[in-house]
Amino acid sequence: MSELPFGKTRTTPDELRTQIDTAAAVRRAREGGVSCPEQRIDRFIQIVPDLLEWLENHGREYPWRHSSDAWEVYIAEILLQRTRGDAVAEVYSAFLDEFPDPDSLANATEEDIRQLVEPLGFVNHRTRTLKEVGKLFSAEFDGDVPDSVEELKRPWRAGEYSARACQMFARGKPMALVDANFARVIGRVLGYEMPVQPHKSSAVYGLLETLLPTSPELARAFNLAILDLGALICTAEHPDCKSCPINRGCVYYCTRMEDE
DNA sequence: TTCCTGGCCT
DNA sequence: AGGCCTGGAA
Incomplete structure:
Protein backbone atom coordinates (compact mmCIF):
# COMPACT_ATOMS: atom_id res chain seq x y z
CA MET A 1 0.00 0.00 0.00
CA TYR A 62 -5.91 17.08 4.14
CA PRO A 63 -5.54 14.54 6.93
CA TRP A 64 -8.13 12.19 5.42
CA ARG A 65 -6.02 12.03 2.29
CA HIS A 66 -3.19 10.56 4.32
CA SER A 67 -5.40 7.79 5.67
CA SER A 68 -6.39 4.49 4.15
CA ASP A 69 -8.55 3.65 7.15
CA ALA A 70 -12.11 3.16 5.93
CA TRP A 71 -13.70 4.71 9.02
CA GLU A 72 -11.56 7.83 8.83
CA VAL A 73 -12.22 8.23 5.13
CA TYR A 74 -15.93 7.50 5.33
CA ILE A 75 -16.43 10.03 8.12
CA ALA A 76 -14.55 12.58 6.06
CA GLU A 77 -16.82 11.99 3.07
CA ILE A 78 -19.92 12.48 5.21
CA LEU A 79 -18.54 15.69 6.69
CA LEU A 80 -17.47 16.92 3.24
CA GLN A 81 -20.91 16.74 1.65
CA ARG A 82 -21.47 20.19 0.17
CA THR A 83 -18.93 21.55 2.61
CA ARG A 84 -15.53 23.10 2.08
CA GLY A 85 -12.52 20.97 2.84
CA ASP A 86 -10.93 23.70 4.91
CA ALA A 87 -13.98 23.82 7.16
CA VAL A 88 -13.95 20.05 7.66
CA ALA A 89 -10.24 20.15 8.47
CA GLU A 90 -11.06 22.39 11.43
CA VAL A 91 -13.21 19.80 13.19
CA TYR A 92 -11.94 16.54 11.73
CA SER A 93 -9.36 15.46 14.29
CA ALA A 94 -11.56 16.41 17.21
CA PHE A 95 -14.37 14.34 15.73
CA LEU A 96 -12.21 11.25 15.26
CA ASP A 97 -10.76 11.79 18.69
CA GLU A 98 -14.19 11.48 20.23
CA PHE A 99 -15.57 8.95 17.76
CA PRO A 100 -12.69 6.69 16.70
CA ASP A 101 -15.02 3.89 15.57
CA PRO A 102 -18.68 3.11 14.81
CA ASP A 103 -19.38 1.85 18.33
CA SER A 104 -18.40 5.12 19.97
CA LEU A 105 -20.66 6.99 17.59
CA ALA A 106 -23.51 4.57 18.19
CA ASN A 107 -23.30 5.22 21.92
CA ALA A 108 -23.03 9.01 21.62
CA THR A 109 -25.85 11.40 22.36
CA GLU A 110 -27.19 13.64 19.65
CA GLU A 111 -25.90 16.65 21.53
CA ASP A 112 -22.36 15.29 21.49
CA ILE A 113 -22.48 14.85 17.74
CA ARG A 114 -24.27 18.11 17.09
CA GLN A 115 -21.70 20.07 19.03
CA LEU A 116 -18.84 18.73 16.91
CA VAL A 117 -20.43 19.28 13.50
CA GLU A 118 -21.98 22.64 14.38
CA PRO A 119 -19.46 24.78 12.44
CA LEU A 120 -20.07 22.84 9.22
CA GLY A 121 -23.72 23.59 8.67
CA PHE A 122 -26.39 21.02 7.70
CA VAL A 123 -26.37 20.29 11.41
CA ASN A 124 -29.63 18.39 11.71
CA HIS A 125 -28.99 16.35 8.60
CA ARG A 126 -25.47 15.49 9.57
CA THR A 127 -26.27 14.63 13.16
CA ARG A 128 -28.96 12.19 12.08
CA THR A 129 -26.75 10.63 9.42
CA LEU A 130 -23.79 10.14 11.71
CA LYS A 131 -25.94 8.62 14.42
CA GLU A 132 -27.37 6.18 11.88
CA VAL A 133 -23.92 5.36 10.56
CA GLY A 134 -22.71 4.44 14.03
CA LYS A 135 -25.76 2.35 14.86
CA LEU A 136 -25.89 0.51 11.55
CA PHE A 137 -22.20 -0.32 11.26
CA SER A 138 -22.09 -1.26 14.93
CA ALA A 139 -25.14 -3.52 14.81
CA GLU A 140 -24.86 -5.12 11.40
CA PHE A 141 -21.19 -4.98 10.49
CA ASP A 142 -19.58 -5.85 13.80
CA GLY A 143 -18.31 -2.31 14.25
CA ASP A 144 -16.54 -2.32 10.90
CA VAL A 145 -17.08 -0.25 7.77
CA PRO A 146 -18.81 -2.34 5.08
CA ASP A 147 -16.88 -2.95 1.88
CA SER A 148 -19.41 -2.27 -0.88
CA VAL A 149 -20.96 0.83 -2.38
CA GLU A 150 -24.47 -0.48 -1.80
CA GLU A 151 -23.90 -1.11 1.90
CA LEU A 152 -22.09 2.18 2.40
CA LYS A 153 -25.15 3.93 0.99
CA ARG A 154 -27.56 2.47 3.54
CA PRO A 155 -27.46 5.21 6.21
CA TRP A 156 -29.82 8.08 5.50
CA ARG A 157 -28.09 10.74 3.40
CA ALA A 158 -25.07 8.58 2.69
CA GLY A 159 -25.31 8.55 -1.08
CA GLU A 160 -23.60 7.58 -4.27
CA TYR A 161 -20.77 10.06 -4.08
CA SER A 162 -19.82 9.44 -0.44
CA ALA A 163 -19.94 5.65 -0.87
CA ARG A 164 -17.89 5.64 -4.04
CA ALA A 165 -15.36 8.11 -2.62
CA CYS A 166 -14.84 5.83 0.37
CA GLN A 167 -14.21 2.83 -1.86
CA MET A 168 -11.88 4.87 -4.03
CA PHE A 169 -9.81 6.65 -1.42
CA ALA A 170 -9.82 4.07 1.40
CA ARG A 171 -10.03 0.76 -0.47
CA GLY A 172 -8.17 1.83 -3.59
CA LYS A 173 -10.97 0.69 -5.86
C1' DT B 1 -26.55 35.55 -3.69
C1' DT B 2 -23.96 31.69 -4.74
C1' DC B 3 -20.96 28.01 -3.52
C1' DC B 4 -19.38 23.93 -1.06
C1' DT B 5 -16.00 16.58 -2.53
C1' DG B 6 -25.10 15.76 -2.60
C1' DG B 7 -28.97 13.32 -1.53
C1' DC B 8 -33.94 12.79 -0.61
C1' DC B 9 -38.60 13.04 -2.01
C1' DT B 10 -42.22 12.93 -5.54
C1' DA C 1 -35.86 12.93 -13.96
C1' DG C 2 -36.92 17.36 -11.55
C1' DG C 3 -37.54 19.98 -7.57
C1' DC C 4 -35.97 21.11 -3.31
C1' DC C 5 -33.51 21.25 0.80
C1' DT C 6 -29.91 21.95 4.48
C1' DG C 7 -26.35 26.03 6.86
C1' DG C 8 -21.97 28.48 7.14
C1' DA C 9 -18.89 31.08 4.36
C1' DA C 10 -17.24 33.84 0.51
Whole structure:
Protein backbone atom coordinates (compact mmCIF):
# COMPACT_ATOMS: atom_id res chain seq x y z
CA MET A 1 0.00 0.00 0.00
CA SER A 2 1.41 3.31 -1.07
CA GLU A 3 1.50 6.06 1.53
CA LEU A 4 1.56 8.79 -1.06
CA PRO A 5 -1.41 11.06 -0.48
CA PHE A 6 -1.93 11.82 -4.15
CA GLY A 7 -1.29 8.38 -5.61
CA LYS A 8 0.73 8.03 -8.79
CA THR A 9 1.31 11.49 -10.20
CA ARG A 10 3.86 10.61 -12.86
CA THR A 11 2.53 9.16 -16.07
CA THR A 12 2.57 9.56 -19.83
CA PRO A 13 -0.05 9.66 -22.57
CA ASP A 14 1.15 6.25 -23.76
CA GLU A 15 0.65 4.70 -20.33
CA LEU A 16 -2.78 6.29 -20.06
CA ARG A 17 -3.82 4.89 -23.43
CA THR A 18 -3.22 1.39 -22.09
CA GLN A 19 -5.65 2.11 -19.25
CA ILE A 20 -8.36 4.14 -20.95
CA ASP A 21 -10.85 2.86 -23.51
CA THR A 22 -10.33 5.69 -25.95
CA ALA A 23 -13.00 4.59 -28.40
CA ALA A 24 -15.61 4.42 -25.64
CA ALA A 25 -14.58 7.85 -24.37
CA VAL A 26 -14.94 9.31 -27.85
CA ARG A 27 -18.41 7.79 -28.15
CA ARG A 28 -19.46 9.21 -24.79
CA ALA A 29 -18.03 12.60 -25.63
CA ARG A 30 -19.88 12.70 -28.93
CA GLU A 31 -23.12 11.88 -27.11
CA GLY A 32 -22.47 14.89 -24.89
CA GLY A 33 -22.30 17.25 -27.83
CA VAL A 34 -18.50 17.46 -28.00
CA SER A 35 -17.33 18.58 -31.42
CA CYS A 36 -14.43 16.67 -32.98
CA PRO A 37 -14.49 14.19 -30.07
CA GLU A 38 -11.56 12.13 -31.40
CA GLN A 39 -9.26 15.13 -31.24
CA ARG A 40 -10.76 16.26 -27.92
CA ILE A 41 -10.17 12.97 -26.15
CA ASP A 42 -6.68 12.66 -27.62
CA ARG A 43 -5.90 16.16 -26.45
CA PHE A 44 -7.29 15.35 -23.03
CA ILE A 45 -5.08 12.29 -22.64
CA GLN A 46 -2.10 14.41 -23.58
CA ILE A 47 -2.70 16.95 -20.83
CA VAL A 48 -3.53 14.51 -18.01
CA PRO A 49 0.16 14.05 -17.13
CA ASP A 50 0.43 17.82 -16.65
CA LEU A 51 -2.65 17.76 -14.49
CA LEU A 52 -1.20 15.06 -12.24
CA GLU A 53 2.12 16.88 -12.00
CA TRP A 54 0.22 19.97 -10.92
CA LEU A 55 -1.50 17.91 -8.23
CA GLU A 56 1.87 16.76 -6.93
CA ASN A 57 2.93 20.40 -6.42
CA HIS A 58 -0.33 22.14 -5.58
CA GLY A 59 -2.72 19.49 -4.27
CA ARG A 60 -4.39 20.10 -0.93
CA GLU A 61 -2.99 18.15 2.00
CA TYR A 62 -5.91 17.08 4.14
CA PRO A 63 -5.54 14.54 6.93
CA TRP A 64 -8.13 12.19 5.42
CA ARG A 65 -6.02 12.03 2.29
CA HIS A 66 -3.19 10.56 4.32
CA SER A 67 -5.40 7.79 5.67
CA SER A 68 -6.39 4.49 4.15
CA ASP A 69 -8.55 3.65 7.15
CA ALA A 70 -12.11 3.16 5.93
CA TRP A 71 -13.70 4.71 9.02
CA GLU A 72 -11.56 7.83 8.83
CA VAL A 73 -12.22 8.23 5.13
CA TYR A 74 -15.93 7.50 5.33
CA ILE A 75 -16.43 10.03 8.12
CA ALA A 76 -14.55 12.58 6.06
CA GLU A 77 -16.82 11.99 3.07
CA ILE A 78 -19.92 12.48 5.21
CA LEU A 79 -18.54 15.69 6.69
CA LEU A 80 -17.47 16.92 3.24
CA GLN A 81 -20.91 16.74 1.65
CA ARG A 82 -21.47 20.19 0.17
CA THR A 83 -18.93 21.55 2.61
CA ARG A 84 -15.53 23.10 2.08
CA GLY A 85 -12.52 20.97 2.84
CA ASP A 86 -10.93 23.70 4.91
CA ALA A 87 -13.98 23.82 7.16
CA VAL A 88 -13.95 20.05 7.66
CA ALA A 89 -10.24 20.15 8.47
CA GLU A 90 -11.06 22.39 11.43
CA VAL A 91 -13.21 19.80 13.19
CA TYR A 92 -11.94 16.54 11.73
CA SER A 93 -9.36 15.46 14.29
CA ALA A 94 -11.56 16.41 17.21
CA PHE A 95 -14.37 14.34 15.73
CA LEU A 96 -12.21 11.25 15.26
CA ASP A 97 -10.76 11.79 18.69
CA GLU A 98 -14.19 11.48 20.23
CA PHE A 99 -15.57 8.95 17.76
CA PRO A 100 -12.69 6.69 16.70
CA ASP A 101 -15.02 3.89 15.57
CA PRO A 102 -18.68 3.11 14.81
CA ASP A 103 -19.38 1.85 18.33
CA SER A 104 -18.40 5.12 19.97
CA LEU A 105 -20.66 6.99 17.59
CA ALA A 106 -23.51 4.57 18.19
CA ASN A 107 -23.30 5.22 21.92
CA ALA A 108 -23.03 9.01 21.62
CA THR A 109 -25.85 11.40 22.36
CA GLU A 110 -27.19 13.64 19.65
CA GLU A 111 -25.90 16.65 21.53
CA ASP A 112 -22.36 15.29 21.49
CA ILE A 113 -22.48 14.85 17.74
CA ARG A 114 -24.27 18.11 17.09
CA GLN A 115 -21.70 20.07 19.03
CA LEU A 116 -18.84 18.73 16.91
CA VAL A 117 -20.43 19.28 13.50
CA GLU A 118 -21.98 22.64 14.38
CA PRO A 119 -19.46 24.78 12.44
CA LEU A 120 -20.07 22.84 9.22
CA GLY A 121 -23.72 23.59 8.67
CA PHE A 122 -26.39 21.02 7.70
CA VAL A 123 -26.37 20.29 11.41
CA ASN A 124 -29.63 18.39 11.71
CA HIS A 125 -28.99 16.35 8.60
CA ARG A 126 -25.47 15.49 9.57
CA THR A 127 -26.27 14.63 13.16
CA ARG A 128 -28.96 12.19 12.08
CA THR A 129 -26.75 10.63 9.42
CA LEU A 130 -23.79 10.14 11.71
CA LYS A 131 -25.94 8.62 14.42
CA GLU A 132 -27.37 6.18 11.88
CA VAL A 133 -23.92 5.36 10.56
CA GLY A 134 -22.71 4.44 14.03
CA LYS A 135 -25.76 2.35 14.86
CA LEU A 136 -25.89 0.51 11.55
CA PHE A 137 -22.20 -0.32 11.26
CA SER A 138 -22.09 -1.26 14.93
CA ALA A 139 -25.14 -3.52 14.81
CA GLU A 140 -24.86 -5.12 11.40
CA PHE A 141 -21.19 -4.98 10.49
CA ASP A 142 -19.58 -5.85 13.80
CA GLY A 143 -18.31 -2.31 14.25
CA ASP A 144 -16.54 -2.32 10.90
CA VAL A 145 -17.08 -0.25 7.77
CA PRO A 146 -18.81 -2.34 5.08
CA ASP A 147 -16.88 -2.95 1.88
CA SER A 148 -19.41 -2.27 -0.88
CA VAL A 149 -20.96 0.83 -2.38
CA GLU A 150 -24.47 -0.48 -1.80
CA GLU A 151 -23.90 -1.11 1.90
CA LEU A 152 -22.09 2.18 2.40
CA LYS A 153 -25.15 3.93 0.99
CA ARG A 154 -27.56 2.47 3.54
CA PRO A 155 -27.46 5.21 6.21
CA TRP A 156 -29.82 8.08 5.50
CA ARG A 157 -28.09 10.74 3.40
CA ALA A 158 -25.07 8.58 2.69
CA GLY A 159 -25.31 8.55 -1.08
CA GLU A 160 -23.60 7.58 -4.27
CA TYR A 161 -20.77 10.06 -4.08
CA SER A 162 -19.82 9.44 -0.44
CA ALA A 163 -19.94 5.65 -0.87
CA ARG A 164 -17.89 5.64 -4.04
CA ALA A 165 -15.36 8.11 -2.62
CA CYS A 166 -14.84 5.83 0.37
CA GLN A 167 -14.21 2.83 -1.86
CA MET A 168 -11.88 4.87 -4.03
CA PHE A 169 -9.81 6.65 -1.42
CA ALA A 170 -9.82 4.07 1.40
CA ARG A 171 -10.03 0.76 -0.47
CA GLY A 172 -8.17 1.83 -3.59
CA LYS A 173 -10.97 0.69 -5.86
CA PRO A 174 -11.04 2.84 -9.00
CA MET A 175 -14.36 4.69 -8.99
CA ALA A 176 -15.71 7.44 -11.17
CA LEU A 177 -16.85 10.33 -8.99
CA VAL A 178 -19.34 12.93 -10.14
CA ASP A 179 -20.00 16.07 -8.18
CA ALA A 180 -20.20 19.73 -9.07
CA ASN A 181 -16.40 19.96 -9.42
CA PHE A 182 -16.03 17.03 -11.81
CA ALA A 183 -18.95 18.19 -13.90
CA ARG A 184 -17.61 21.72 -14.19
CA VAL A 185 -14.01 20.77 -14.95
CA ILE A 186 -14.77 18.01 -17.44
CA GLY A 187 -17.54 20.05 -18.99
CA ARG A 188 -15.20 22.96 -19.63
CA VAL A 189 -12.16 20.99 -20.73
CA LEU A 190 -14.01 18.84 -23.25
CA GLY A 191 -16.73 21.29 -24.16
CA TYR A 192 -19.27 18.75 -22.93
CA GLU A 193 -22.83 19.96 -22.49
CA MET A 194 -23.52 19.14 -18.86
CA PRO A 195 -27.09 18.39 -17.78
CA VAL A 196 -28.58 20.46 -14.97
CA GLN A 197 -27.89 17.74 -12.39
CA PRO A 198 -24.74 16.01 -13.58
CA HIS A 199 -24.43 13.81 -10.49
CA LYS A 200 -27.56 11.90 -11.40
CA SER A 201 -26.83 11.50 -15.09
CA SER A 202 -25.80 8.02 -16.22
CA ALA A 203 -24.30 9.60 -19.34
CA VAL A 204 -21.95 11.71 -17.24
CA TYR A 205 -21.03 8.74 -15.04
CA GLY A 206 -20.38 6.77 -18.19
CA LEU A 207 -18.05 9.43 -19.52
CA LEU A 208 -16.10 9.64 -16.27
CA GLU A 209 -15.93 5.82 -16.09
CA THR A 210 -14.27 5.68 -19.47
CA LEU A 211 -11.82 8.47 -18.68
CA LEU A 212 -10.77 6.98 -15.33
CA PRO A 213 -7.45 5.12 -15.45
CA THR A 214 -7.83 1.48 -14.43
CA SER A 215 -4.89 1.34 -12.03
CA PRO A 216 -5.83 2.34 -8.46
CA GLU A 217 -2.90 4.69 -7.99
CA LEU A 218 -3.54 6.60 -11.20
CA ALA A 219 -7.28 6.63 -10.58
CA ARG A 220 -6.63 8.17 -7.18
CA ALA A 221 -4.43 10.89 -8.62
CA PHE A 222 -6.88 11.54 -11.45
CA ASN A 223 -9.79 12.04 -9.08
CA LEU A 224 -7.89 14.18 -6.59
CA ALA A 225 -6.45 16.30 -9.37
CA ILE A 226 -9.84 17.17 -10.84
CA LEU A 227 -11.23 17.79 -7.38
CA ASP A 228 -8.45 20.21 -6.50
CA LEU A 229 -8.36 21.88 -9.88
CA GLY A 230 -12.08 22.57 -9.49
CA ALA A 231 -11.57 23.95 -6.00
CA LEU A 232 -8.43 26.02 -6.61
CA ILE A 233 -8.32 27.03 -10.29
CA CYS A 234 -11.35 25.98 -12.27
CA THR A 235 -13.81 27.60 -9.88
CA ALA A 236 -17.46 28.17 -10.65
CA GLU A 237 -17.04 31.93 -10.89
CA HIS A 238 -13.95 33.66 -12.23
CA PRO A 239 -11.83 30.59 -13.01
CA ASP A 240 -8.11 31.40 -13.01
CA CYS A 241 -7.53 30.08 -16.53
CA LYS A 242 -4.16 31.79 -16.88
CA SER A 243 -2.77 29.70 -14.00
CA CYS A 244 -4.41 26.49 -15.15
CA PRO A 245 -1.97 23.66 -15.84
CA ILE A 246 -4.14 22.24 -18.61
CA ASN A 247 -5.47 25.37 -20.29
CA ARG A 248 -3.71 24.49 -23.53
CA GLY A 249 -6.03 21.52 -23.89
CA CYS A 250 -9.21 23.19 -22.67
CA VAL A 251 -12.15 24.04 -24.91
CA TYR A 252 -13.48 26.62 -22.47
CA TYR A 253 -10.15 28.45 -22.27
CA CYS A 254 -9.53 28.41 -26.00
CA THR A 255 -13.03 29.66 -26.73
CA ARG A 256 -12.60 32.38 -24.17
CA MET A 257 -9.32 33.56 -25.69
CA GLU A 258 -10.85 33.77 -29.14
CA ASP A 259 -13.65 35.95 -27.82
CA GLU A 260 -11.26 38.49 -26.37
C1' DT B 1 -26.55 35.55 -3.69
C1' DT B 2 -23.96 31.69 -4.74
C1' DC B 3 -20.96 28.01 -3.52
C1' DC B 4 -19.38 23.93 -1.06
C1' DT B 5 -16.00 16.58 -2.53
C1' DG B 6 -25.10 15.76 -2.60
C1' DG B 7 -28.97 13.32 -1.53
C1' DC B 8 -33.94 12.79 -0.61
C1' DC B 9 -38.60 13.04 -2.01
C1' DT B 10 -42.22 12.93 -5.54
C1' DA C 1 -35.86 12.93 -13.96
C1' DG C 2 -36.92 17.36 -11.55
C1' DG C 3 -37.54 19.98 -7.57
C1' DC C 4 -35.97 21.11 -3.31
C1' DC C 5 -33.51 21.25 0.80
C1' DT C 6 -29.91 21.95 4.48
C1' DG C 7 -26.35 26.03 6.86
C1' DG C 8 -21.97 28.48 7.14
C1' DA C 9 -18.89 31.08 4.36
C1' DA C 10 -17.24 33.84 0.51
